[in-house]
Each structure stands twice: as C-alpha cells, then as structure tokens.
Amino acid sequence: MMRKLTGTALAAMLIGNVGLAEEFKWAETTDPQTMDPHAVNSAPVLGFLNNVYEGLVRRGKDMAIEPALATAWEPIGEGEGWRFMLREGVTFHGGEAFDADDVIFSYQRASNEASDTRSWFAPVSDVIKVDDYTVDIMTTAPNPIFPDSIANWMIMDSGWAEANGTSLPDKENGNYATLNTNGTGAFMVTAREPGLRTVLEPHASWWDEAEHNITRAELTPIQNPATAVAALLSGDVDLINPVPIQDAARLSADSSVQVIQGIEARVIMLGFPHEADALKYSAETTDANPFADARVRRAVAHAVNVPAILQTIMRGSAEPASQLVSPAMRGYSAALAERPAFDPDMARALLEEAGYGDGFSFGLKCPNDRYLNDEAVCQAVTGMLAQVGITAVLDAMPVQNYWPELRADNYDMYLLGWSPGTFDAEHPVRFLASTPNEEKKLGSWNFGGFSNARVDELLPMIQSEIDDTKRQAMLDETAKILQDEVAYVPMYVQPLVWGAGANVALTQRPDNFFILRWVTVN
Amino acid sequence: MLAYIIQRVVQSALVLLVVGLVAFSMFRFVGDPVDNMLGQERTQADIERLREVLGLDQPFVVQYYKFLSNAAQGNFGVSYRQGRPVAEILMERAPATLELAAVSGFLAISIGIALGVFTAIRRNGVGANLIMSVSLIGVSLPTFLIGILLIYLFSVELGWLPSFGRGDTVMIGGWSTGFLTSSGLQALILPSITLGLYQMTLIMRLVRSEMLEVLRQDYIRFARARGLRERAVNFRHALKNTLVPVITVTGLQLGSIIAFAIITETVFQWPGVGLLFINAIQFVDIPVMAAYLMLISVMFVGINLIVDLLYFAIDPRLRVDRTGAH
DSSP: OHHHHHHHHHHHHHHHHHSOOEEEEEEESSOOSOSOTTTOOOHHHHHHHTTTOOOSEEEOTTSOEEESSEEEEEEETTTTEEEEEEOSSOBOTTSOBOOHHHHHHHHHHHTSTTOGGGGGGTTEEEEEEEETTEEEEEESSOOTTHHHHTTTOOOOOHHHHHHTTOSSOOTTTOOHHHHOOOOOSSEEEEEEETTTEEEEEEOTTOSSOOOOOEEEEEEEEOOOHHHHHHHHHTTSOSEEEOOOHHHHHHHHHOTTEEEEEEEEEEEEEEEOOSSOSSOSSOSSOOSOOGGGSHHHHHHHHHHSOHHHHHHHTSTTOOEEOSSSSOTTSBTOOGGGOOOOOOOHHHHHHHHHHTTOTTOOEEEEEEESSSSTTHHHHHHHHHHHHHHTTOEEEEEEEOHHHHHHHHHTTOOSEEEEEEOOTTSBTHHHIIIIISOOBTTTTBOTTOTTOOOOHHHHHHHHHHHHOOOHHHHHHHHHHHHHHHHHHTSEEEEEEEEEEEEEETTEEOOOOTTOOOOGGGOEEO | OHHHHHHHHHHHHHHHHHHHHHHHHHHHHHOOTHHHHSOTTOOHHHHHHHHHHHTTTSOHHHHHHHHHHHHHTTOOOBOTTTOSBHHHHHHHHHHHHHHHHHHHHHHHHHHHHHHHHHHHHTTTSHHHHHHHHHHHHHHHSOHHHHHHHHIIIIIIISOOSOSSSOOOOEEETTEEESTTSHHHHHHHHHHHHHHHHHHHHHHHHHHHHHHHHHHTSHHHHHHHHTTOOHHIIIIIIIIHHHHHHHHHHHHHHHHHHHHTHHHHHHHTTOOSHHHHHHHHHHHTOHHHHHHHHHHHHHHHHHHHHHHHHHHHHHOHHHHHHHHHTO
8 A cells, every 4th residue: 555655656756747637628529428338339329438447458549459458369270270378467447357258358349239349259269268368369260351351359357247237238237337337448437327437537546657747637427519618618527529510720820729630540431222223312313213324323423523522521621532431441442542532524424425415413412510610511411413414412411310211211311421430441341332232241330332242252362361461452443343433422621620628639540539648738 | 275275286296197197108219228228249149038027028008007006015126238226326326406496596687687687677777678688599599509618618618617527426325416526616606607697587577577566566665755765665665565576486397407417417417317318318317217216206296286275375366265155
C-alpha cells in the first residue's frame, strides 16, 4: 500500500512538471448504449470501450495493429491458425491476473449466439490453450487478416464475469456487464450513468507507459449540435465530436479552440436496384429498370459533380472516393484511384446509347440523420442528375425508417455509407458486392442484389490468401470489376471534424474512435 | 355527486386507453429499432430473431394489450437502448424534470404576478410599457431560440453560467437533487428561465388585465373614498380578487411545464424525462416511449379530473342542474 501511494505521488509530481494533472471532459452525440464489449458491435460502444478493455492486438495511431495483450503472433503451419504469445504480468482493473483462461473465456463469450460480435469468429474452428501464456486460434481456412480482424475483440476476466453472473452478454434485458466493467485498459470506469455521464480514471497498474496526463475524464452525450458547440466555446467541455461542418470555419477562427480534421474510413456512395424488373417510383418507366444497364449507371457516375459537392456541401473537408474503401485502408487499389470525371456530355451520350436519351424519372431514397449533411448531398445529386435528363424524386427520412425501406426494396437509387470494420478492402466486398447468401452470411448489405460470378469466386480466395502480393492482385481485380460494372457510385470519403480546446493535444484515428490515452492537456 | 365523480373517472380512464392505442399505432411510423440494436454485421436471420424476441412481429393491438397487462402489474418493460427496466430509468430521471419544472413554475408565478401588478398600477408609465413590449418576445420567440440565445450570452460570451447539464447532484433517498450544490443551483438558472418565460409572460398579462378590470370596480372606488392607503387598496383588495382566475390557469399550466420541458431539456442537455423521451424516439425505444406517453397522459387527465371536481365543488350551478334533472 505504502509503495503504491509513493508511486502515485511520484507520478503526480512527474506529471506536475509537464503541466498540472488534468481533468478532461468530452462530448459525443451518442452515448455508448452498453458497457458490455461483446453485446453490441457499434462504433460508439467499441470506440469508448477501447479505452477500458483491450484485445490481444490493438490499433496504433496509423491504424496498423500492434501488440497489446499479446506480445507476438505467428501463423501455425500452412495457415491452420494463429499462435498468440500473451503478455505476462497484466492485471485487470479489479486486480485479477490476466492469462490464457481469460482469452478462452472471452472467445466463448464473444462468439456466442447472444453476442453481436460473433461474426468476427466465423472463420475460427477452435481455440486451444497451449500454456498459461500461449493460445492457438485455429481457423477453418488460412486467414491472413485474422489478427487485423480481432483488434476490437476485448478480453474480459473470466473469474469476474462468472462471479457476477455475466458469462454471456444479454442485449435485451441487460446484466452486470451492461453497467460495470473490468478490463485491462489504460482507464477504468468509476461511475456510469447511462445517457448522462461516464467517468474514467487511469488504471494505476496498467502494463504500458502512459502517454497522457489525465487524472479524471468524463464523457457526456450532447445530442444538440448547437449546445455542443456552445459547451466547447464556453470551456465546459474540452472536446466535441463531431463539429457541425457549417460551424467548423467559425470555430477555427476562435483562438481558444481548435478544429481537428481528418478523413474517416467511411465511403459515401450511391446504390442501385440491380435485380429489380422495373422502377418503383417512376412516372413513366414502369415496365423497365434502366439501372440494370451498366451504361446508365456509368452515366450517373459521370453526371454527379463530386468536386462541387465537396467544395460546397462538405466545405472542402472531404476527399473524393473511387472505390468502396478509402486510401487509408489495407488492400486499397492504388492504381484505381481515379474516379469517373464529371462529364455531363458523356453522361447524356451514355444514356442515349442505352436507349434513354429522353431521360426518365425515378425515386431516390436518402437518410437525413445518418451521415454528415446526407440530405443536402442527395439534393445536390438530384439537381446534377436533372442536368443530364434523369429526374430523381427525392425522399429523405430518419435512419430508423431508412433501413426498413431499403430492406423492403422500396427505392430506385439509394445513398449508403460504408466503414469497413476490419479496415480491409475485403470487408465491403463481403458485405456489399457478394451475391446475397443468407446461409454463408454474404452480401447482407447488398440491398440491390449486385451479382458477379468472378467477384463471388475471388472473395474466398482473397480471404484465405497468405501472400500479400497475390492477395492485393485479387483485390485489385475485384475493385476493377466493381468499377467497370459501376456496381456502386462511390462519391467521397466522409470527413472527421472534431473540436477541442486549444490546450489539448490528441490523435485522431480514421475509425473515429476517441483514444483517451493519447490525450495531453497543457 | 357520486354519479358525477364516477362518470368523470370512467371518462378519464377511456381517454387514457385511447391515448395508449393511438400511441401504439404510431410507433410503427417512428421506425424500426432492430437496426439500432444490431451491429453492421447482422444477418437477416438476426433481424427476424430479434423482432420475434421483442414481439415486433405482432400487430400493434397485440403489442398494446401486452403492454397494458404488464403495466397493470407494474412492469413497464425493459428499455431497448439501455437494457434496464423502464420504471427504474424513469424514476432516475424524474427528479431532474420535476426540480426544473418547480423552479420554472415558481419563477413564472412570482415574477409574473409582481410584474403584472406593477404594469397594472403604473399602466401609463414608461417602465410598464417597456415591460409589456419586452414580454411580447417571451410569448412569440420559440423556446429553443431563447435557450440558445441565453447560452451564447451567459455561457459563451460572459462565461458566468454552465452551458449544459445539471451540475453536481446529491442523492437524498432515491431522489437526486441539484438544490444543495452551488454548481447544481447555477445550472438551474438558464433552463428554468427558458422553460418558465412563456408562462411568466402569460401570467403577467393575465394578472394585468384582471387587475385593471378589478381596479375599475365600485368597491375599489369606495375603498379609495374611505381614505385607505393606496398600498392597502392595491394589494389587500384588488390583488386578492384578481388571483382566482390566475390560480385556475396556473394549475393547468403546471402540466404543460412538465410536458413541454422536452425542448428546454434538449437544448440544455438537461437529464430529465423529456430528454429521455427524445432519445427514445431517435432510437425507437418503444418501451420508454410508451411509458413516458402514458405517464404524461395520466398526469394531464389527472389534473383535468381534479379541476373538474373542483369546479363541481366551487360552482353551485353545476349541482343545481344535476338536482334539477331528478
């Protein structure tokens, strides 16, 4: 006890040299809906819990994976699985020691039917404890990106979970782990009031060197953007995420705050009804589906003036996209970085060629509260398409009404944003470009039913290719097919805009996770 | 008397049931909660399984019936978003709303009456006319705009008051109060002004017109003729007679202060039931929405019932009509 006290005092003195030990407050639009790392697979939950729990690997400032609870990993044999060497001397917030049993337990918990995270473990056939600090994770097929895909798989203490009756997550009714945490991360949750505030304090015996100088941090959800901006300006909070794009310029002009901009992993694109026999919302074209013709889809790609959208609606903070992933992702095809040029004449010529020279009308569905300025983007797209003679009837709605509409195929064109959970180009191919197959869990967000035999053939090969060069070649081929077929019209990569006090130094990661251990307050 | 009361109570219960039915028929249009509850990597099978678990595959009448029968046993369900019993969440959030409403109500009544009396007595003065003109702003500006303006003036520009939240609270029994800490009291100022401003101007204008009416009455003239001091005339005789209609209106406004705290709570991120309701709509958290709507309608129907019964006690004509029908 005495030693611990001196340690803390010493740490306080050291921090005192950098600047006073600091309390940090931040606001986000969404409160993490649970503290259970395996119950819900959503960005607000995983992003927050990354400060509290840790996985075998973690993502660094450049998104590359680095050792966390595992110190090293290597493939087993010819790709039968992966061996992870675990870190010794790690303790949970409650003081329990970390070992292989916690990994096995967390695998069973996170891959259970009751867990939202179970799809991460679809390729896993077995997890074997070799000794107290070595674990083998066996996969059904060679899986080169497996360590990348489990960066958000967080390890929970088995003894703690069992003692508190939370061996499995309970999403519908909640249980002990919904409100309480016990991770190995840099911060521990000391108070949790759902929807109001969540308080974090540093984990005194964290295994890694602390980069931050925070003694206490508090997360408050603030839904109203104007309130959040006011809270930042008045100094009531030190960070807000996001800053409304239209306020970014005004905030940058204020010397007491800074606007931190980056590129998110999310690509915003237009989607089409590939399978439909006819348009649903057309005034005159009721017996044909023009979008089934790749030339019409290409015409759309040429008709949309992406640079203009970026300059006006996104105020210069976003970047154009040419494929389903952003350049920051693994497996991005550098050779295919060029997106179709804005060329209304070519668009008209393509429509003429496809037999729609006189244009047609159709329904464009769009969310109005899901992506940054989504409705404004759809309005701009509507205007640009009208220039080449195809008239969209825009129907924008809140996101909770939007997905059911898309699932019911009630659209002729739609807006979609996709952020690959694995930060790899394989992810959107699996979810957006594969022929939908419920049994194999493929194409579950491929609303339009795009289907290409070669893409379906390439996907399993990509998933099991160990050689990076060969894998990239296959990803390039897939991206080329998707571009040639105009399966989607990728428009831009959504920007990240955070606002922080001028005295805050932090690192912004493309996955929009706010990592507290990289924050220093001066 | 008893027949009248029974008739009123039955009517109130019917109104409640209809409100619930309308609410449940509307929930479908708010959206589908399953997308919010499942992650990006959900499959169609997951969606269907969850819809079944939540009973969303049933027609809304069946959902409503289930809600009613559970509610009758004191079970309001589990929040989709928080995974905790709705009753527990409502109890946790209610003190914030009730304290805010109490302070706003108090401000509205005390300042409203004081200004009303002032503007009635000095009805041609510069000050009274100024107050009357400014009060137009209180009636006509929307609440969220007033809230944002106050935040920008007092939090951002002057830095005197917190821009959001409730400050530190103290738990007394199961009740979290912000009255006992300085940050809690500071945090109350802007939201309570925002919430109470409309009621304050309403009461002020009501008191003023009633007071002007009363001041023209003969007994006031006689009081003056008797040589009573101006203060006694104004406050002992005139104000007392002004207050009867004011109390009626204030009582009815109390319900709307609580119900319309939604907007103020959203602007100030005030952790009350109104903010809870707004979040529930965004998440399609049906159990929370249902419980909140029922709670508010019980409150309104209850207030109306009490008012009806009070009228019966106060107004002899109602009784005369009834007995006359025999």
